[in-house]
Amino acid sequence: MTTAVNTKTLTLVQAVNDALRTMLKERDDVILLGEDIGKNGGVFRATEGLQAEFGEDRVIDTPLSEAGFTGAAIGMALNGFRPVVEIQFLGFIYPAYEQIMTHAARMRARTMGHFTVPMVIRAPYGAGVRAPEIHSDSTEALFTHMPGMKVICPASPYDAKGLLIAAIEDPDPVLFLEPMRSYRAFREEVPEGKYTVEIGKAKKLREGDDVTVIAWGAMVPVALKAAESAAKKGIHADVIDLRTLYPLDKDMIAASVQKTGRTVIVQEAHATGGLASDIVALINDTSFLYQKAPVARVTGFDVPVPFFAYEDDYLPTPARVLHAIEKTVNF
Amino acid sequence: MERQFPIRQIMDEQGRIVEHEYRGQITEELVMAMYRHLIRTRTFDRKCVSLQRQGRIGPYVPFEGQEACQVGSALALEDEDWMFPTYRDHGAMMTFGRTLTQTLLYWKGRTEGCIPPQGKKIVPPYVPIATQLPQAAGAAYAEKRKGTKNAVIVYFGDGATSEGDFHEGLNFASVFNAPVVFFNQNNQYAISVPITRQMKSKTIAQKALAYDIPGIRIDGNDIFAVYFHTKQALERARNGEGPTLIEAVTWRYGAHTTSDDPSKYRDQEESKRRRETTDPIMRLERFMQREGFWDENWANDVQERVNAEVEQAVAEMDRYPSANPEDMFDYVFAEPTWTIAEQKQAYMEWKRGMEG
Structure with missing residues (x-):
């Protein structure tokens, strides 16, 4: 038996608010x-x-x-609470990095499960909103490299709510990255009440046999636009929204790249040491013999995220992604 | 500031009670328990240095000279309280219930050393400096929110007061009136750097003024001062009166760890002089002799029992099954992620093949 679910039309930031309200009601x-x-x-x-x-x-x-408050939240998580901490901008998280890296992420391992830190750290991230400097970082790879942390980055209101609820219920620490550029970019039907989206599962947004385009967070709309333009030229892309950055959805990525043999990864962050490099490694590990072209990466540059007068040149755009798609397909 | 925050003693170097209001609470039973724990911690500490020299455990952090700080403060706790120790506070941890074997396992590089004793809220030792202070404030605030009478003690050294987390922890605790005792062991050196390079402040206790909380400076080699002032601070915490900063002035006789040589950075004559004049165990012995509690046979018996306990723990450490590499993989998350599961499987298969 299924019951009708009421929905609301929400922006991504409203969906975050709705998730927090739902969980504050649900759990003391x-x-x-x-x-x-x-x-x-x-x-x-x-x-x-x-x-x-x-x-x-x-x-x-x-x-x-x-x-201080991240450390205090760790102490509260050790002592029976499920804290959800808000860092105003990801670029301001670095003072708390030691608390997260050294304690939140490894308390379970250090104590063989006797002490655990079920907490969520929420942080808006990314460029593209003409913010003052240091407000536009997308350093997710600092955290996907951190053993003991899960890293989530939704691109849509529905996923934002379902994943945030899943993160709050997760027994381990989770970094929840919110693309501020997408906070109010569009609305979507979001179910009322509690539901979860499984952590570690990507979402296929578009089906195509010619090339796989992988993106997350604020780069998902960029990837979709590029895929639309490519379709007009007869190139059909599988577009994957990762949703969870650690652990990656190996199965969905591998199935898609084995089908297409060609991949473009779109990453807002700096190129070197970024998550895209890990995805290249994953493709190498799972699907080497299926590849017909080198995996392309469209990324930010190895420069500090620039002042906003330059951000349109720094950020991957649909045109850059389309160029990479065409190059990969014509390799 | 030194006048405003004088070093408080209850017992002077000669073992004389100088604060008579405590006399009634200093029972023979309490004194004997203190003496036993002091001997136990010192004996264990010396044994560990020797085990390290023999290569039977890894680098070790000695605390000799600071026993009164650690034993006195730990004895002041109630069973349900929390302890947030540093890597030098295994004396406090042992006194509060961590077994000697577990302590040895920790220094032998074994994760099992971080498992808290049954029913005890002893978090594993903090290795980075001062990061435990905000966490202790948070754990204390959680107790307050639960409406319990439990309190938290958090240990740190003089060097830790230069870290940002010292401020952030005290500030958080003070704003939220959290039931936590910030117990500073001022042993006057952070590895090689003397306290005059950590701060221009004459005392650590005075830093409490900035947070509008009580700051108390005590003689850390006077176990009565440590015990009673910690107990009072814990009582204030339980009664909703918020955090306290205690500065226990003490001295480590030996090295920062077994990997350094203190004669490179300080005059070892100072340690010798302090050992002869202000040693915490000698002082309690003097008190016991003065008060007529002292019994040579009993003291010999205490030492013999402690020796046997330490030897038994070393034997347990030696008998302990060797480290299982699967443990590295199994406790990172509640459920291993696929990367960890794959890495574990591939490595264990390879290893079995190599051994096979």
Whole structure:
């Protein structure tokens, strides 16, 4: 028997808010911590209205202290809570890096499961919104390289809500990256109440036999646009939205690249040491003999994320992705 | 500031009680327990240095000279309290319930050494400096939110006060009135750097002023001062009166770890002088002699029992099954990710083939 599910039309940031509200209602151990998340509702309004609804004890404005409140959240997670921490921008997470790398990510391993840190760190990330400098980083690879952390990066409102709920219920620490460029870019039908999207599963957004295009977060719309343009030229792309960056969905990636034999990976971050390099390795490990062309990567450059006057040149665009698709197909 | 934050003693170097209000609480039973733990920690510590020299454990962090800080503060805890130790606080951990065997396993490079004893909330030792302070504040705030009377003690050294996490931890605890005792062992050296290079402040206790919390400076070699002031701070925490910063002034006789040579950076005569004049165990012995608690036969018996316990723990360490490489893979996540599962399978198959 299935029951009709009511839906709401939400933006990605509203879907994040809805997920947090759903889980604050669902579980008493969920608690939000961060800067300006209370009355102000967060700098992006992701926590709008939650303090008024759930109180100052559950939606906590902390001192301006990323290492301090991330560390405190680790202590709370050790002691029975499920904290969800908001870092205002991913570019401000670095003071907390030690807390995450050295403690959150390895407490379970260090104690053979006797102490665990079930917490979620939310961070808006990425360029493309004309933000001041240091507000536009996309350093997800610093965290996919970190054993003990799961890294999630949704591209749509539906996935944002379902994955955030899954992250809060996950027994291990999760970094939840929110593409700020997509926060209000479009709306989508999102079910009311609780549902989850499985961590570690990618989503096929478009079917095609000629080339596989892999993207995540804010690069998903870029990849889709490029795929649309390619289709007009008779090139049909499988477009994969990774959704989870660690662990990667090996099966979906391998099945697609074995079908197409050609791959373009679109990554907002700097090229060297990025997640795209890991995906190339995954393709190498799983599908080497199926490849008809070298895997192409369309990425940001190995330069600090520039001031916003230059960001349109820094960020991968549909035109750059299309160029890479054509080059790969014509190899 | 040194006048505002004087080093408080309850017992002076000669073992004389100088704060008489505590006299009634200093029972023979308490004193004997303190003495036993002091002997136990010192004996164990010396044994570990010797085991390291023989290559039977890895690099080791000695705490000799700081026993009163660690034993006194740990004895002040209740069973349900939390302990956030550093890598030099195995004296405190042993006193609070971690077994000697587990402590040895830790220094032998075994993960089993981090498993807390049954029912005890002893988190594994913190190796980076000061990162435990915000976490202890958070764990304490969690107790407050649960409405318990449990408190948290967190240990750190003088060098840790220069880290940002010192400020962030104390600030968080003070803003949220968290039931936590920040227990500083000021042994006056961070590896080789003296405290005058860590701070211009004359005391560590005075830093409490910035957070509007009590700051107390005590003689860390006076086990009564450590025990009673820690107990009072814990009581304030339990009663909803928030955090306390305790600075216990002490001295480590030996090296930072067995990998360094303290004679390179400080005059070893100072350690010798302190050992002869302010040693925490000698001081308690003097007190016991003065008060008529001292019994040579009993003390010999304590030492013999401790020796036997230490030898038994070393034997258990030696008998312990060898490390299982599968353990590396099995505890990273609740459920291994496919990368870890694949790596484990491939490595174990290869290894079995090599051994096969």
